[in-house]
Amino acid sequence: MNKACPLPLRQYPRVVMGHGGGGRLMKRLIEDLFMAAFGTSAKEAHDAAVLPGTDGDRLAMTTDSYVIHPLFFPGGNIGTLAVYGTVNDLAMVGARPLWLSAGFILEEGLEIVTLWDIAVSMKEAADRAGVKIVTGDTKVVEKSKGDGIFINTAGVGIVPEGREVHPRAIQPSDVIVLSGDLGRHGMTVMAKREQLAFDQELKSDCAPLAAMTERLFREGIPVHCLRDLTRGGLACALNELAEASGRQIQVREASVPVSSSVRSACELLGLDPFYVANEGRCVVFVPADEADRTVRVLRATGEGRGACVIGSVEDRTPSVVVLKTALGSSRLLDMPEIEQLPRIC
């Protein structure tokens, strides 16, 4: 190859788990390796690509691979997640999701009935989300060259004319609305994986968010930006948005809802719910005078019934995320170097 690899090889000459964790290390791999090789700009980084169209409506495209372990968990399975995760990435750019592709990498020895259950779940999830699985592919690898099943879905949707939902559109004095409580998906999967029994049963929040975000647009709310809170949780999502928008973000810790079951599980495992993955939660950036209406519209949907205002965008530098604690002090809600939880999606 003529092009020299620009990554600092001395530090990480090989892929480590943290390269897939949603933190700073993954960000560097994406920006310094993939974007450098593909010639794309970090400024374009968003949950889905919005492609130029001939008329006012534009096409959006996104993809995600799913390697979650274990395959089944309370509230869903790898198939449900593969549908909702990709639908949600489309919703986050203001798109109406339409079509999905599904690529399966199966490990020799996977039980056929397991595959069937996953495929049936995908159909149910696609029906609920209003999308069609239109094309697919199946590959098989030898035992111990895979892990049961990996699924990739790519999604295509339409961004209607006039919708400009992007980190660039974030304005000083915007308020940040969170669609529901944090950490259910990550803690449910961790509890299942580690076979922990908690007093209160945990259930993943995984859900399709497109109907909920569509409601915001239909009500005429001027949505500036949307972001779902998957790998790396609320903290990583807000850090990405602070950097991409060049704005400082402030979050009131006491305003962020976390259920008691998630809080107990996090305490037991030494985890911070702000960094735990969600699969049915997003933040919505809207002008301050639209905050109440946004919360009301979100709460009227099933997926957004726990919506509340958690913070605001400030007209100051640096572009970091500041957490205002219940005691009135401030601290940095930093981007972690690596992930807390591997293979959570």
Place this chain on the structure above:
Amino acid sequence: MNKACPLPLRQYPRVVMGHGGGGRLMKRLIEDLFMAAFGTSAKEAHDAAVLPGTDGDRLAMTTDSYVIHPLFFPGGNIGTLAVYGTVNDLAMVGARPLWLSAGFILEEGLEIVTLWDIAVSMKEAADRAGVKIVTGDTKVVEKSKGDGIFINTAGVGIVPEGREVHPRAIQPSDVIVLSGDLGRHGMTVMAKREQLAFDQELKSDCAPLAAMTERLFREGIPVHCLRDLTRGGLACALNELAEASGRQIQVREASVPVSSSVRSACELLGLDPFYVANEGRCVVFVPADEADRTVRVLRATGEGRGACVIGSVEDRTPSVVVLKTALGSSRLLDMPEIEQLPRIC
């Protein structure tokens, strides 16, 4: 789950390598499991889905995962393949490929420079094929839960108004034009994998075919059907088309070009070049009176310089593939139960 799995579980209760091999077993998994679960019809089976559009142009979407082993081979690598393979699936429905997504599943321990070389190859391949990689995703799995790198690409393209390229469009008396000699990709990868040294160096045929097929359309050739000859090779592709079109296909064995190096490698390994995977070859179904022009147009392109007529569509039943041997006898060119070569793409 309420729906019962319709596959004959007694025969294959677990996934075996053959479920990914392009043969009859994979076909059953796709039709009896995925299509049954997703509620899609086998009649729609094509290399890409052609989606309804508002005006004359329609959107096409396709996906493939790539699990080839080894990752690098003479003529390309897993990245080149991931771009060309998906571009070619779009070309086979008459689409102009436009955008690709790229999903990476990395195994812990993969060398970063290897990933860089693959990513750079993908950019070069995308440039050559005239497509853009617009969105991506990275996941990491623990050592021995993957195999270096798996790549999924999904592709989106536009099928211009008036193009109806489909197995259903195959007509009796159509002739079948093959775009070049058979078996290079499969035998190159097998030779590399098994560390076999052959007298003549083998090189994969992997190449983007969209510019070549676009030329056919621009010359006004009434193309009825296109199919690339990947997993399962020419034999599986023609069997699928015979079944999907309900027509009998006849192939003259002596007309099918196979290089001496591929022939020697096949003999050594006990393989039949008609069943070996290609990554830069396709068959073109056209009316008999367009055969000469089709060959001429294909030969004027780099990718189709070895084009020749290899057979025809017959107005008789059953819808099978009949091979006319050099000695004048006939035999069935059957669909194999399982693959000859695992993880060839």
